[in-house]
Amino acid sequence: MNRRGAYRVVISILMVLLVPSIVFSDESEEFCETLARVNRGELDTREFPELAGHVLVAQTLLDASPDEIREDLTALRDTFGAWLNAVDGKTPMMQTFAILRDPEFAGVQGRIADYVAEQCGIRLGDGNYNVGTMASREGRCPAWPSVGNPATFNHFPNLPDISGGNYFAQRFWIGSDVPTPPGMLGVEAGGRVKLHGQYPRARYFAFHPNDEDLNNLRTVRDADLDPDPGSVNPFREIPKNEAPNYYTAWLVFDQPASNPPPNTYYVGARKNGIKPTRWVWNMLRLYASDIGDGPNSGGVPLPAVTIYGRDGKVVQHFEECEPFEVGEKHAQTDILFPVLPIADHRAVYPAAWSTSSNFDSPSDTLANADVQYLATFFSRRYGNVFIVRARNLKTANSRQGEPVSTPGTDIRLFTLCTYNIWSGSARDCMLEQELREDEDGFYTLVVSDALHRPDNLEEVNATWIDWGPYLDGQLTYRMVYRENEFARRIAFALNGGYVPPAMRDYIPRSAPCSRKRFEEVGWQGCFEDAGLEVKSAP
Incomplete structure (x- = not known):
């Protein structure tokens, strides 16, 4: 941002804090004065949990809104309300996640920001926003169809780490009478999945299986992964040469065992260990990649994935896969959220x-x-x-x-x-x-x-x-x-x-x-x- 643009931001911020001195002549008056009270911190949210406080802020603005902006403020309230209900266990988290990831939410916030600029005289940032699509999240590796990095998902609701953080995800549907949904990999109850890959060049990596409520199951940690014969785990000891070092991990779609073998993780039950989970969201996270802050997989391909039935026979196999081609122009998200001039309670x-x-x-x-x-x-x-x-x-x-x-x-x-x-x-x-x-x-x-x-x-x-x-x-x-x-x-x-x-x-x-x-x-x-x-x- 140049200095002129920065001064415009400062003037707008002062207007946010001093807006009571502005005289309104139409139905926007009550809304703009309510926004000013919210932005001065006069809305008491001390007894509210974090998400409930955001819902209260949106509801307070909605109560004072003209018809012109009511639909979008309702969507703002309902989106954070859905998040609140999900984390409180009132709504399935997967259902809520679809709401949170809807690109149209950028349009909702954009129209609210435009209204505030036009009626209350407050504009933060350049005013740009774009609804966009989720296309940039689609990976080129069939076993790892979802890609998250600074270029693809730095927007609501992700709150990602963009200092060398990269995320690759797969979802497994555990066999039932219902066909495997699009974008998921099917596996039998009691079946297994083998992950065979190379230790990446990063300060941290792990596989993070999550149940259907998006609760964490046991993490497959870098330092805990025993290396294959002839390899070493660089998170435990210093490698003697530059040769690739491999590991093999297993996800077993069954109830956790009391004494699991090395490199074996049970993912067939929800976090409580009693109720079965219908599907598993497995995420590969890398932090502080040695390759840098941009899109990368730590200098190694993504792991090979082999799905086995409960009878031990191979059902499906995917080779190691490079998620990014050398010299390739990385996908960029076209979802852009505006700078919303509403305080964080x-x-x-x-x-x-x-x-x-x-x-x-x-x-x-x-x-x-x-x-x-x-x-x-x-x-x-x-x-x-x-x-x-x-x-x-x-x-x-x-x-x-x-x-x-x-x-x-x-x-x-x-x-x-x-x-x-x-x-x-x-x-x-x-x-x-x-x-x-x-x-x-x-x-x-x-x-x-x-x-x-x-x-x-x-x-x-x-x-x-x-x-x-x-x-x-x-x-x-x-x-x-x-x-x-x-x-x-x-x-x-x-x-x-x-x-x-x-x-x-x-x-x-x-x-x-x-x-x-x-x-x-x-x-x-x-x-x-x-x-x-x-x-x-x-």
């Missing part, structure tokens, strides 16, 4: 933290079971700069040639991303190794838009991450693995638990600020203004 002061992977709901909703999620929320009501500071964790820099299995690290990895809940897109993401550190090993993360980016970041060893043109946003950490001692202690502390003095510096602390103030007094002055101690723990 979770942005409060002092900033709250969430350690939930799924909005504190009963359903895992395809969240990564290996990740400890940490999220905090920021708003321009409190300042156009948001600062987060903590001592950094030691990790292996595999992109610089350090093996993932390097001893002496604190944690496998963590990433940081900024999001807006309405668009569901990642504005910016980075790996922990992109964080500048001061002489004491601390990082200072500065969240702002381009116009409010402080000029002294390098001088004070701070790192910038983009807020974007939104009113507010969400900063999310993904820490691998969730049972790591540092990840557990940090999450425990953010929930109000005790942390030993030696661990306290690793707990993120945050404060709002302004660009001018940060440039004058640095993070220390901003923290003091917020009543936070500046001195680190002894």
Whole structure:
């Protein structure tokens, strides 16, 4: 964004916060004043869970809306309401997922944004949006028909990690009287699927089977996969040469066994282990790929897939498959969400933290079971700069040639991303190794838009991450693995638990600020203004 465009964003944001001074002369008056109250944080959502609060915001605007915008505000409310009902167990998650992924939702938000611009005089961003299609998600590998990466699905409702994160998915329909639905692979109850592939060049990979409620089943983790004879697992030990290293994993479509063989995972029952699941959504995730942040599969083909009947005979076989051809122009999503000028009710002061992977709901909703999620929320009501500071964790820099299995690290990895809940897109993401550190090993993360980016970041060893043109946003950490001692202690502390003095510096602390103030007094002055101690723990 150029400076002129950035100033337009600032003027629009000021209008959002000062809109009570505008005099309206038609039926839009009540709606615009209600929007202003919502954006000033005057709607009390303290007793509401996250998704319920979003539904309340939409309902409040709907109650004040003219007929002209009522249908789209109803769709906004009902979409988040469907999400809420699904995670509360009232609606099948798969049914809800179809609603959440409908590209028409971009049009719903776009028309709301247009109405707000025309009637309330508020326009954030460039105003562009496009309904589009899901075509970019279609992979070229028959056994892995769904592809997710920064180019294909960075939009609602995905909230993806785009710092080297790539996702490949397949769905298995467990044999019944109902024919296998389009896009799924059929397998008999009691049958098996063999996954035979190469360990990718990434700091993390795993297969994530999920039941029909989109709850996590046992994860097939990188470090847990015994290698084939003659191969080594690079997530356990440093390979002696550049030769490919293979593994073989099994998915068994039956109830979990009490003592499963190595590399064998039972996926025939729902998460509770008692009721059978009708189908399984298996996702291959890669984080922090050594190949880079764009679309890739970690420098290796996707695994071969062989489906066996319960009698042990081969039913179907798919060879290893390269998901992207060398030199190929990668598919790009044409779904584009607008910048919706509606506040995120979770942005409060002092900033709250969430350690939930799924909005504190009963359903895992395809969240990564290996990740400890940490999220905090920021708003321009409190300042156009948001600062987060903590001592950094030691990790292996595999992109610089350090093996993932390097001893002496604190944690496998963590990433940081900024999001807006309405668009569901990642504005910016980075790996922990992109964080500048001061002489004491601390990082200072500065969240702002381009116009409010402080000029002294390098001088004070701070790192910038983009807020974007939104009113507010969400900063999310993904820490691998969730049972790591540092990840557990940090999450425990953010929930109000005790942390030993030696661990306290690793707990993120945050404060709002302004660009001018940060440039004058640095993070220390901003923290003091917020009543936070500046001195680190002894």
